[in-house]
Amino acid sequence: MARVIIYPPTSLILADLVERMGHKALVAPEAVRNRVNNPEIKSPPLNITPEEPKKGLKYAAVDVPSGVRGRMALIGPLIEEADAGIVLDDPGVLTGCAGCNRTNELTRLLIKTKGIPVLDLRYPRDESEAREFVTRVKTFLEGLK
Amino acid sequence: MRVTKYIITSPESEILPSDIAMRIYGSRHNINIKETCFGIIINGEEEEITDLVKEIRAMDPTGIFIKDRGFPPGDIRRCRGHRGGGARPGYYMIESESKLLPLISKALISEEAGPGPKEIEPIQKKRPISIKKLDEIIREEIS
Numbered sequence: 574m575a576r577v578i579i580y581p582p583t584s585l586i587l588a589d590l591v592e593r594m595g596h597k598a599l600v601a602p603e604a605v606r607n608r609v610n611n612p613e614i615k616s617p618p619l620n621i622t623p624e625e626p627k628k629g630l631k632y633a634a635v636d637v638p639s640g641v642r643g644r645m646a647l648i649g650p651l652i653e654e655a656d657a658g659i660v661l662d663d664p665g666v667l668t669g670c671a672g673c674n675r676t677n678e679l680t681r682l683l684i685k686t687k688g689i690p691v692l693d694l695r696y697p698r699d700e701s702e703a704r705e706f707v708t709r710v711k712t713f714l715e716g717l718k
Numbered sequence: 719m720r721v722t723k724y725i726i727t728s729p730e731s732e733i734l735p736s737d738i739a740m741r742i743y744g745s746r747h748n749i750n751i752k753e754t755c756f757g758i759i760i761n762g763e764e765e766e767i768t769d770l771v772k773e774i775r776a777m778d779p780t781g782i783f784i785k786d787r788g789f790p791p792g793d794i795r796r797c798r799g800h801r802g803g804g805a806r807p808g809y810y811m812i813e814s815e816s817k818l819l820p821l822i823s824k825a826l827i828s829e830e831a832g833p834g835p836k837e838i839e840p841i842q843k844k845r846p847i848s849i850k851k852l853d854e855i856i857r858e859e860i861s
Contacts, residue, residue: 583808585726585815586822589783593775598786605788609795610720665814669807696818703821704828711829 575717578655578684581664581671582648590707591659594714599655601670604647633679644676649683657717658684658691659710665696690717721764722787725774726757726812728819731781738774738782745773752791756816759791780826783819 575596579587582601591598608620621643629642632649647670652658660681664671671677685691692713697703727733735758739751742760747770749762760767775782787808794800796807847855 583811585783585785585812586818588785600786602786602788609788668810697821700821700824703825707825707829
């Protein structure tokens with residue numbers, strides 16, 4: 574079972590396909606869960622402390638906005654433990670955890686330069702593209718086993 | 719550790735969110751359930767959720783899609799009642815991807831069936847009719 578980072582990290586389709594094929598999808602809600610369900614709430618309401626932008630310094634310089642560094646504190650560790658990656662080239666409008674485009678650019682860069690197998694895809698627009706989409710994901714994930 | 723998952727049904731699936739909820743209510747699992755318009759949110763211990771997810775997926779393997787959620791259902795940090803209404807963050811991503819779920823479902827069905835003799839014909843793009851043809855049609859209708 575491989576750990577596969579997906580981009581966007583909030584994608585339902587990619588997370589489901591990865592889990593369906595027996596692998597572990599590394600997604601942003603998992604990182605959020607560890608923070609918001611921590612019984613020792615250090616910084617209500619979301620348990621995001623000033624330490625998070627400092628952790629983000631590992632991935633982005635100090636002059637980068639703290640929103641980017643804060644998001645990278647969540648997403649960076651997911652990229653670090655990934656064995657493979659699936660990246661959507663045209664995810665469209667993204668919100669929430671994936672709502673900062675500078676963070677998204679950095680996330681894609683870190684995934685592609687990590688030296689792990691990466692599959693690049695586009696959202697399907699019709700039935701034949703959807704079949705190709707699922708086949709490519711399946712073939713890629715089967716190659717990881 | 720308690721985990722939360724979204725169970726989202728494809729718009730073309732014959733399984734309704736209420737069917738899944740009833741199935742869980744009638745099972746042995748000690749799971750919190752919240753029904754939504756697009757599916758259900760389930761919350762429980764990780765081992766129970768893992769077992770339950772397999773059962774739910776078996777109800778419609780190609781029409782049910784599952785993803786993780788950070789917040790438990792009803793959490794006031796995301797509750798629409800406490801935050802003055804409006805969609806919860808993340809809804810828009812689910813909304814945009816749910817439009818693709820019928821295509822993904824059909825692709826999964828084809829993948830399970832394996833390669834067959836039937837090829838999907840590419841969709842013929844409609845072209846606008848020529849001015850000459852349009853002129854003939856108008857003249858026929860008027861006369």
